[in-house]
Amino acid sequence: MKKCIATMMLLPAMGVLAGNINFDQLDANGDGSLSPQEAAASKELASNFAKVDTDGNGRLSKGEVEAYLNS
Ligand SMILES: [Ca+2]
Ligand SMILES: [Ca+2]
Numbered sequence: 001m002k003k004c005i006a007t008m009m010l011l012p013a014m015g016v017l018a019g020n021i022n023f024d025q026l027d028a029n030g031d032g033s034l035s036p037q038e039a040a041a042s043k044e045l046a047s048n049f050a051k052v053d054t055d056g057n058g059r060l061s062k063g064e065v066e067a068y069l070n071s
Helices: 002-018 043-047 062-069
Strands: none
């Protein structure tokens, strides 16, 4: 039971970690995708841009960023 409670307390903390990349915050012009310039605001996205951009169109969609974060 104690272990269960600890896990439940850890989950929000993990959410905060994932929240380091906030798509809507990074999408400065609100067009629903991140340009390389917008992604540059996140060190992690900037250094993994090509990896996150799975369809290779030079922009990161919300789905691409979420897929990367969940990988
Ligand atoms: Ca944008
Ligand atoms: Ca893309």
